[in-house]
Amino acid sequence: MRLEGVFARYGRRDAWVLQNVDGEVRQGDTIVITGRNGAGKSTLLRVLAGLLPVGRGKVRDRPDIVGWVPERFPTAQPFAVLAYLQGIARVQGLSQSLAQKTIDAWGERFFLTPFFATPLEELSKGTARKVGLIQALLNPPQLLVMDEPWEGLDAQSQAELPAVVEELTKNGGSCVLTDHRGRAADLGDVRHWQVHQGVLKEEDAPAPQEDAEHHVIEIVVRTDEVGTTVEWLREAGYDVHGTRERR
CATH class of the missing domain: 1.10.238 (Recoverin; domain 1)
Structure with missing residues (x-):
């Protein structure tokens, strides 16, 4: 699948979100897209999945079966x-x-x-x-496109995702995803695309960063609120290391 000089936007009079994007997704690829909020990452995913038509340029050889995982699944159904x-x-x-x-x-x-x-x-x-x-x-998709797939999942399901991606790519499929939590390191050998102000470039693996200072806090909740509180914390981006009864 190839992107050739792709421009994309959401309305005829809107500014271009993606500008002159070139890229190729090959069989067996796992590609992680990085960039600041508003850089165009989700827009690029939608173009790859065929959900957003391009204004200029071409998307060639998109696979027949594409799996799309949005950041927020629409539950109003x-x-x-x-x-x-x-x-x-x-x-x-x-x-x-x-x-x-x-x-x-x-x-x-x-x-x-x-x-x-x-x-x-x-x-x-x-x-x-x-x-x-x-x-x-x-x-089984030939191309799996996922927007922040780890977000909000429980620890067991988060741990299952790398195996799913590995099985897909070993069978000749491809996977493209965004990941702001750094979990893509669990995926093994991946390619890295960076989007900056609507422009795409391929880069080597990002250099490891020094760990920011972290603190561990404990909170006390009622027994019947443990499950919902843990879920809320994970959805808010916190790491929950465990729960225990208060003695």
Whole structure:
């Protein structure tokens, strides 16, 4: 898949968000896109996924099957989790039996099975993110595009993502993602694209930075609030090292 002189924006009179972008995604690639907020990272992902048409330039040889994982999965839909995934599987052409087998397998892998009967609108951000991941993987994508895929996930699901990416790329697929939390280091051999003011350049692996000073704090909550508090903290970007009963 190649980008050739791509310009992109959201409205005819808007400024260009991407400007004269050239790039190639090859089979087996894992590409991590970095850049400041507003630089155009998410716009580039949408162009790669085919969700945003380009204003100038060309996108050539986009794979037939593209999996798209948005940063925030849209939960304002009148479906329970299982019904939604079954519907997506039908749209993607999976038979009923294969669809259910695939949904069950991914549900177990991402610890989503207990939520199959839960309406989408009642899901937390992290659980909704799991639905977004699974719907993108039901029909094995040739290109998987993910916007901040670790954000909001529980520790077990975060640890599962590198294995998913490795399996995809070993089978000839490609993966392009953004990652502001530095978790892409778990993905092994990756390429790095940096977007700055709408311009793309490929770079070597970013130089390791000295760790910023960190502090460990403890908070005390009621027993029935532990789960929701841990989830809120993770969604806010904090690392939760564990919980224990207060003695």
